[in-house]
Amino acid sequence: MAREFDMGKNFCHRCRYCLPCEQEVQISDIMTFGSMARRLAPNVAVILTKDAMESMDNCTDGEECLLKCPYHLAIPEVIREQRKNYDAVLAQS
Numbered sequence: 042m043a044r045e046f047d048m049g050k051n052f053c054h055r056c057r058y059c060l061p062c063e064q065e066v067q068i069s070d071i072m073t074f075g076s077m078a079r080r081l082a083p084n085v086a087v088i089l090t091k092d093a094m095e096s097m098d099n100c101t102d103g104e105e106c107l108l109k110c111p112y113h114l115a116i117p118e119v120i121r122e123q124r125k126n127y128d129a130v131l132a133q134s
């Protein structure tokens with residue numbers, strides 16, 4: 042089994058092969074919100090990620106990104122989860 046699969050189905054490698062998204066969803070920035078939020082104060086994390094996280098609202102659950110991701114990540118599912126995480130951080134900021 043390839044090494045990348047050992048890192049789980051949610052770990053984004055930021056390769057950006059999934060981009061561009063037709064809906065202009067900033068996929069890789071959303072996918073990695075959790076690591077950003079862990080390292081920063083809530084208000085700083087919100088300032089730095091607001092545009093990317095709000096672009097998630099454009100997601101139409103298309104499959105183009107799924108087909109392009111070499112790591113077979115469940116992108117729509119993960120970005121929806123990260124959007125919930127963002128909303129929680131936003132509430133603390």
Ligand code: SF4
Binds near residue numbers: 059110114116
């Ligand atoms: S193609 Fe997959 S691993 Fe690469 S940036 Fe997009 S979601 Fe992340």
